[in-house]
């Protein structure tokens with residue numbers, strides 16, 4: 001393994017991935033995961049190794065899809081960042097292997113994959129769970145995930161109004177400069193979410209930033225941050241009032257402070273809704289608790305690899 005072509009840097013993954021191509025593959029992968037058929041998807045809950053000295057974790061996210069012949073793992077480091085910090089909260093690398101021989105097929109920058117697949121899965125949750133005729137989208141947080149969610153959600157849906165909130169003025173200003181199209185910067189999270197039909201929480205917060213009393217009945221919340229058992233983004237009121245969906249039930253029970261500490265029940269996985277085995281309660285307030293799964297990285301990395309092979313006329 002020393003051929004340069006097999007290292008996919010950020011610019012390459014960016015060129016080769018698009019939400020339109022990725023979304024059907026992610027829907028298929030979420031459905032397969034929820035069937036718990038070991039020949040379709042083997043994906044243990046992520047192993048998180050604490051990096052105590054640096055306020056972070058290294059997550060290992062292996063996945064094997066026997067029928068599809070896909071074997072991969074992501075290494076992801078994520079950190080609790082203090083206000084004003086300009087360091088990234090998340091850094092990731094995805095390794096794609098040959099399941100028959102165990103050799104490495106490709107090493108890919110994981111930043112674009114993580115940003116796009118996470119936003120695409122949130123968009124799938126909104127497609128399934130948001131109220132009909134949703135008009136207002138609110139995003140809490142203005143980092144990388146906020147930008148990718150904004151891109152994917154505006155590509156997939158036609159909201160009439162987009163609002164954003166950041167804990168810092170600079171964060172909101174940077175976000176507003178980075179995107180095309182109108183967006184309303186809000187000075188409080190409450191102002192951003194009051195009356196919103198869809199709310200995306202993409203902050204590095206470890207305390208609730210979204211409170212049930214602000215959320216319109218019937219709204220859909222895609223909750224993407226707070227991925228440790230003692231970290232929160234949502235309060236108990238919201239967790240208890242909403243119908244809660246997760247990407248992985250086991251993941252949510254082990255990793256999500258919002259689920260564990262509120263005592264809320266996970267009603268279904270997104271894959272159960274895709275498979276038609278659980279209902280999509282669009283008429284109720286819904287929360288999709290996203291923690292991120294290796295199988296999402298596996299199909300994204302495979303897509304990058306397939307597109308590259310097709311372009312390069314390889315094999």
Ligand SMILES: NC(=O)c1ccc[n+]([C@@H]2O[C@H](COP(=O)([O-])OP(=O)(O)OC[C@H]3O[C@@H](n4cnc5c(N)ncnc54)[C@H](O)[C@@H]3O)[C@@H](O)[C@H]2O)c1
Pocket residue numbers: 078081087088089090114118141142143144145146166167168171202203204205206207209224225226227290291292293
């Ligand atoms: N579910 C998933 O699959 C998945 C994937 C990637 C990232 N994440 C999580 O999403 C979150 C955002 O990731 P990112 O890559 O966009 O990070 P980022 O560092 O680019 O952005 C983080 C944003 O959160 C804000 N923030 C940080 N602490 C806050 C606080 N205490 N209160 C309010 N806002 C705060 C920052 O100002 C910034 O706007 C992180 O929690 C990350 O762990 C989840």
Ligand SMILES: O=C(O)[C@@H]1CCCCN1
Pocket residue numbers: 076077078090092114227291292293
């Ligand atoms: O699935 C992921 O890639 C992310 C990384 C950061 C923490 C939460 N999960």
